[in-house]
Amino acid sequence: MLPKKKKHTKVKDGLHPMNRHRERYDFKQLISTCPNLEQFVVMNKYDDETVDFANPSAVKMLNTALLMHYYDIEKWEIPEGYLCPPIPGRADYIHRIADLLRAANYGKTPTGKTIKCLDVGVGANCIYPIIGHKEYGWSFIGSEVDTVAVEAARNIVIANSSLKDAVEIRIQKNQRDIFYHLIEPDERIDVVVCNPPFHASQEAAEAGTLRKLNNLNAKKTTKPVLNFGGKSSELWCHGGEGKFVANMIRESKNFSKSCFWFSTLISKQSNLKRVHEALERAKAVEIRTLPMGQGNKMSRVVAWTFLTTEEQKEWRDTRWNTKPKK
Secondary structure, eight states: OOOOOOOOOOOOOTTOOOOTTSSSSOOOHHHHHOOOGGEEEEEEETSSSEOOTTTTHHHHHHHHHHHHHHHSOOOOOOOTTSOOOOHHHHHHHHHHHHHHHTTTTOOOOSSTTTTTEETTTTTTTTTTHHHHHHHHHOOOEEEEHHHHHHHHHHHHHOOTTTTTHHHHHHEESSSOOTTTTOOTTTTTTTEEOOOOBSSHHHHHHHHHHHHHHHHSSSSOOOSSSOOOOOOHHBBOOTTTTHHHHHHHHHHHGGGTTEEEEEEEEEEOGHHHHHHHHHHHHTTEEEEEEEEEEEETTTEEEEEEOOOHHHHHHHHHIIIIHHHHHH
């Protein structure tokens, strides 16, 4: 006998109102767009359609279907073992950034290819450029230290006509640098996005994966199979998220006039104090903390700018060209 059918809320708690993934996945629609998804759809104990999120192949195919159905992606391939991110959360970041830009632009979201974004650590999946360009028409620079990921991201751009003139993938040859040798002297970036490595070591990354899998599986597992994938540079770095973001803030000071908003995800609440202290030392003019969350999982975006009020006005009036009507 099946358990009593679970009652679902109409929309998922915490997701941005503009997020296309607020409602439960419509597998019939997704399969009509991506027939290969059908083999991975199963019924859960509540007799609802789902996929096995502990199965990397199922997760990858679900992502493929979502990107095809909602974001006009024709072909999306990532190398085995590379990060296959949960798309609803990535879309939420993009929409929160759009809110940030709108608030700085007389209540109107800047759109179109003239709005240039930098995705620090674009990965092999190229997710933020895909979503940002589809939703708002923005152009993107994707930076990456991993040569395999660079090639994979470039192949995604080449394979999809909508991305060809909107996304550029650049390799960061020095793994210790974030903005140095990447942002060109006269280049202007409207917003930086970043999903920093979360863990401080490979052991911590594997332990985190085991916890996630044991939450997904009915029986305990001791083998850290990455259901969402992820290579070392995507999952961990020495010092973890806190140190990575501190380095990012330190470097951003030297590009204070090159970018309007810098931003990064902060997954660990315990890192927030350290990040704000680093921003105060760097003398950021404005600091914003934007809450994000889905269900029980909470995170936040921290954004900062070094531009003065007058410099911000000049930036939006010249680059965004949306002066308010008198």
